[in-house]
Amino acid sequence: MKGKVVIPVVFILLGILVILAPTVIFPVCAEVMACTYTKKVEIGLGILLILLGAVSIFPDERVRLGISISLAGIGALIIAAPLGWIGVCGSNMMTCRIATRPLLLVLGILTVAAAAIQILLILKRNAGSDIS
Amino acid sequence: MKQPFWVQSMLRKKYSSMLLAIVIMVLAFVMIGGSFFLLMLQNGLKGMEKRLGADIMVVPSDCEKQAKGILMEGSREYFYFNGDVLEELKGIRGIESITEQFYLTSLSADCCTSQVQIVGFSPETDFIIKPWIKTEDRSKISAGKAVVGSEIILEKDHTVRIFGKTYEVVSTLAETGTSLDTSVYFSMDTVPELIKNAEKKGLSFLNSQKEENVLSSIFINVEKGVDEKEVVREISHRKGEKTDIIYPENLLKSFSDNTDYLISGIKILLISVWVVAEIILCVIYFISSNGRKKEYALFHLLGVSKNKLRAMLNKQMFFITIAGFFAGVLLSALTVFPFGRYLTRLLGIAYLTPDFFEILLLLLIGFLVSLLSGMVSSIAPMRRVNRQDAYTVLREEE
Numbered sequence: 001m002k003g004k005v006v007i008p009v010v011f012i013l014l015g016i017l018v019i020l021a022p023t024v025i026f027p028v029c030a031e032v033m034a035c036t037y038t039k040k041v042e043i044g045l046g047i048l049l050i051l052l053g054a055v056s057i058f059p060d061e062r063v064r065l066g067i068s069i070s071l072a073g074i075g076a077l078i079i080a081a082p083l084g085w086i087g088v089c090g091s092n093m094m095t096c097r098i099a100t101r102p103l104l105l106v107l108g109i110l111t112v113a114a115a116a117i118q119i120l121l122i123l124k125r126n127a128g129s130d131i132s
Numbered sequence: 133m134k135q136p137f138w139v140q141s142m143l144r145k146k147y148s149s150m151l152l153a154i155v156i157m158v159l160a161f162v163m164i165g166g167s168f169f170l171l172m173l174q175n176g177l178k179g180m181e182k183r184l185g186a187d188i189m190v191v192p193s194d195c196e197k198q199a200k201g202i203l204m205e206g207s208r209e210y211f212y213f214n215g216d217v218l219e220e221l222k223g224i225r226g227i228e229s230i231t232e233q234f235y236l237t238s239l240s241a242d243c244c245t246s247q248v249q250i251v252g253f254s255p256e257t258d259f260i261i262k263p264w265i266k267t268e269d270r271s272k273i274s275a276g277k278a279v280v281g282s283e284i285i286l287e288k289d290h291t292v293r294i295f296g297k298t299y300e301v302v303s304t305l306a307e308t309g310t311s312l313d314t315s316v317y318f319s320m321d322t323v324p325e326l327i328k329n330a331e332k333k334g335l336s337f338l339n340s341q342k343e344e345n346v347l348s349s350i351f352i353n354v355e356k357g358v359d360e361k362e363v364v365r366e367i368s369h370r371k372g373e374k375t376d377i378i379y380p381e382n383l384l385k386s387f388s389d390n391t392d393y394l395i396s397g398i399k400i401l402l403i404s405v406w407v408v409a410e411i412i413l414c415v416i417y418f419i420s421s422n423g424r425k426k427e428y429a430l431f432h433l434l435g436v437s438k439n440k441l442r443a444m445l446n447k448q449m450f451f452i453t454i455a456g457f458f459a460g461v462l463l464s465a466l467t468v469f470p471f472g473r474y475l476t477r478l479l480g481i482a483y484l485t486p487d488f489f490e491i492l493l494l495l496l497i498g499f500l501v502s503l504l505s506g507m508v509s510s511i512a513p514m515r516r517v518n519r520q521d522a523y524t525v526l527r528e529e530e
Contacts, residue, residue: 090285091314092283092313092473092483098473099471102471103470106466109466110466
């Protein structure tokens with residue numbers, strides 16, 4: 001039962017951090033550059049993470065399993081955006097490269113890990129039933 | 133699948149095992165993170181030494197602060213004086229080598245990827261940059277060719293594009309973690325051309341930058357056996373009103389003194405964390421083994437020899453240590469390692485990417501400390517197993 005509430009709360013917190021990372025914690029460059037678009041995408045992904053995280057409290061295990069799989073995908077996108085998908089500035093003098101990017105990578109990895117744990121827990125709880 | 137005996141026994145005491153693992157995790161995290169920090173500071177100092185390669189630096193008057201900024205923080209500054217100063221200083225006795233540099237306004241070329249500092253230097257007399265250029269490349273430096281820092285991103289054909297013109301790159305300097313990394317170096321005779329091209333691209337320059345025969349700073353090495361003060365006195369005598377004098381080595385010394393305090397502070401912190409963690413581990417393990425007196429006694433009565441019992445305790449502690457250590461590594465991999473470069477920038481020191489062996493060493497230190505702590509904390513419970521007499525223990529419990 002505990003896992004059913006704790007992990008969604010973790011998702012919501014991670015979502016908030018994903019939004020704050022490029023805006024408040026380590027703001028990206030003021031001029032319009034690659035990091036600007038990464039910021040926009042990450043804000044969107046953060047909002048999705050919060051919404052889906054909140055919905056994953058839903059009692060139906062099948063729905064929760066589906067949501068968890070999509071959350072893992074969102075985690076992967078959070079990682080991909082500051083890397084090759086969109087990218088950040090090229091110079092190591094830039095905060096977006098040396099601080100924002102590593103923070104987003106860490107948050108993305110944690111999201112994927114939390115989603116994986118959630119998926120495993122659901123499968124374990126329902127072992128033997130038709131869901132697995 | 134049936135779990136081995138020692139695992140079952142450990143799982144029965146799930147919470148105390150977890151508590152032990154958490155303490156070891158924190159210990160490993162602090163040890164690895166703290167040593168990483170120490171490593172960064174020491175590497176940073178090495179980088180500083182590379183940047184400060186002269187006994188005396190002469191800069192235009194009132195520019196002392198900016199020049200120090202260039203040396204210590206790698207900031208981008210520009211200031212100029214007339215090139216005649218160099219000619220006059222060349223005659224001073226006791227000077228072993230003297231060379232000049234010219235700093236061009238820091239420029240951001242294409243978007244943010246290449247904000248570069250352009251430095252003019254004279255390859256014939258230079259002793260600041262050359263030590264970092266491979267010997268075989270040194271002779272290739274000539275007008276229209278560039279030497280670049282490690283952070284400069286090159287075109288595919290090993291060239292660099294500046295103000296619409298492509299320059300062949302002769303050599304890339306090794307990483308220093310300083311402003312050297314984001315600079316492009318040209319021989320002095322290329323500087324006027326660079327200014328012209330930049331103006332064509334719409335950049336405006338200060339008049340002082342466009343004059344011919346202007347310099348930003350002069351670096352001097354003093355002959356061995358000659359008093360530095362004598363040379364400085366002579367410089368002030370000849371050009372006192374126009375120049376400021378900086379002693380890069382003194383700057384480094386005062387900086388490394390400060391860093392030394394920081395380093396010893398961190399070392400004290402690491403040792404105190406270790407001691408506290410060790411005490412906590414001993415207490416937890418002792419209390420938990422206290423509660424298991426009866427369990428041990430029963431094992432013994434059931435025919436498990438004391439040796440086997442000790443081996444079981446060892447296995448459990450080893451397992452807990454490994455689990456705690458890996459959790460600690462994971463924690464530092466997520467929190468400390470990714471932000472190394474950012475931390476050093478906050479501290480204003482150079483950042484050199486740690487190499488594979490340095491990281492391996494850090495992990496080894498963390499592992500040995502965790503293992504040692506685990507072993508020490510199991511001394512008391514082990515002695516209990518050795519001394520305890522099953523019959524008395526069970527009688528006590530009745």
